[in-house]
Amino acid sequence: QVQLQESGPGLVKPSQTLSLICTVSGGSISSGSYYWSWIRQPAGKGLEWIGRIYTSGSTNYNPSLKSRVTISVDTSKNQFSLKLSSVTAADTAVYYCASGYYFRGDHWGQGILVTVSS
């Protein structure tokens, strides 16, 4: 069973870039079976799909965030990553990585809280 684990800074200053890594275990990110996604959830609110990447490197992003988001994959480390630039307090949220068919989340990481504050 695929397992995912998010890692990265829990505190980011406004206007800086949020950078997170998702490490995959129990399966190869290169297998071609899944898409690899990032989803976020502000405290007390619903889920927002950020974007996804396929093994080939092809990406899809939420139009609301597209100008600030980059998702990449490192098959040698079995990891994929999220970069979100020019962050504000509105980007404070729990960030989840997930894997699944198309835009679906079959398997999820535990989530990491990222706070944007000076």
Added chain:
Amino acid sequence: EIVLTQSPGTLSLSPGERATLSCRASQSISSGYLAWYQQKPGQAPRLLIYGASSRATGIPDRFSGSGSGTDFTLTISSLEPDDFAVYYCQQYGSSPGTFGQGTKVEIK
């Protein structure tokens, strides 16, 4: 972008009762690519239903999904204490993979 609207916002029920949750899409969802998730406080969402009506691995058969086109339903036939949580629908057939705003099932 497909907008999903869930109703009701909160459902207050007792253990043993039947729960019926609705998810309505702003346009038809291709190939029935509609999923349901359960989320408990402090936990990641868990996939319950995919393809509108297929249960994910390990999900009890008291959970069932139905619907097509723009109207979908999640039914919990007899609520167990562990089922009180927030439930989200998601369409995963087109980008972006939008979620509904959630339905909270709380103990009455």
